[in-house]
Amino acid sequence: MKVKVATKILEANDRIALDNRRLFDQAGVFVINLMSGPGAGKTSLLERTLAQATGLKIGVIEGDIAGTDDAERVERLGAPVVQINTGGACHLDANMIFEVLDDMPLNSLDILFIENVGNLVCPAEFRVGEDMKVMLLSIAEGHDKPLKYPLMFQESSALVLNKIDLAPYTDVDMEKIRRDALSLNPGLKIFEVSCRTGEGIEGWTGWLKEVSGKGFPQP
Numbered sequence: 001m002k003v004k005v006a007t008k009i010l011e012a013n014d015r016i017a018l019d020n021r022r023l024f025d026q027a028g029v030f031v032i033n034l035m036s037g038p039g040a041g042k043t044s045l046l047e048r049t050l051a052q053a054t055g056l057k058i059g060v061i062e063g064d065i066a067g068t069d070d071a072e073r074v075e076r077l078g079a080p081v082v083q084i085n086t087g088g089a090c091h092l093d094a095n096m097i098f099e100v101l102d103d104m105p106l107n108s109l110d111i112l113f114i115e116n117v118g119n120l121v122c123p124a125e126f127r128v129g130e131d132m133k134v135m136l137l138s139i140a141e142g143h144d145k146p147l148k149y150p151l152m153f154q155e156s157s158a159l160v161l162n163k164i165d166l167a168p169y170t171d172v173d174m175e176k177i178r179r180d181a182l183s184l185n186p187g188l189k190i191f192e193v194s195c196r197t198g199e200g201i202e203g204w205t206g207w208l209k210e211v212s213g214k215g216f217p218q219p
């Protein structure tokens, strides 16, 4: 019985996710569900992206259990932003996103980022209507993470390995992360970046323009 209930919750969520997706498609906005454990650098990546992906109009929905710190950080860079406080829930779901869409100028955006609640587990289970999921792993979290949290690596289109500036201070085996992540998801695109120094960010923003179809001036 418990399994049945959980399935129904996911089915209901997927229906609302489809509604969201229709709205995103109508507006012509490319939507990325950004996921990671707490502190891996999601907001830092958004800050870097906003500063460097000039020419892309980017909006952000911030999901946190409490507080508005992340929304304030993003707002300082001039992006339209809405903060969702889940009040305890450990992931965003499609309905939470649906409820804030009126406050987001979808028609004027190229890309909408949805920063999920920091958690390597259930955010990967709940569709919100995104075009793709992207996850971050900071190398300081350890190289055992892909095999311990496989679903997130399987569901993501890209993996941003952040904090490579810290590599000399850790015993991380980056090759193992790559190997294990690719064994779970052979099509996974992997970026090695430092949001602290800016290393690797250009490769990431270049790819963003490509996948979102916004890299070239519209005729």
Ligand SMILES: Nc1nc2c(ncn2[C@@H]2O[C@H](COP(=O)(O)OP(=O)(O)O)[C@@H](O)[C@H]2O)c(=O)[nH]1
Residues within 6 Å of the ligand: 036, 037, 038, 039, 040, 041, 042, 043, 044, 045, 118, 162, 163, 164, 165, 166, 193, 194, 195, 196, 197
């Ligand atoms: N050394 C280092 N610290 C980073 C890097 N990226 C983010 N941080 C720090 O990690 C902490 C968490 O970053 P934040 O972007 O808030 O993570 P989030 O919880 O995933 O949104 C902050 O203190 C950041 O300054 C990085 O590339 N290198």
Ligand SMILES: [Mg+2]
Residues within 6 Å of the ligand: 042, 043, 044, 070, 115
């Ligand atoms: Mg954050």
Ligand SMILES: [Zn+2]
Residues within 6 Å of the ligand: 089, 090, 091, 119, 122, 123
């Ligand atoms: Zn959850």
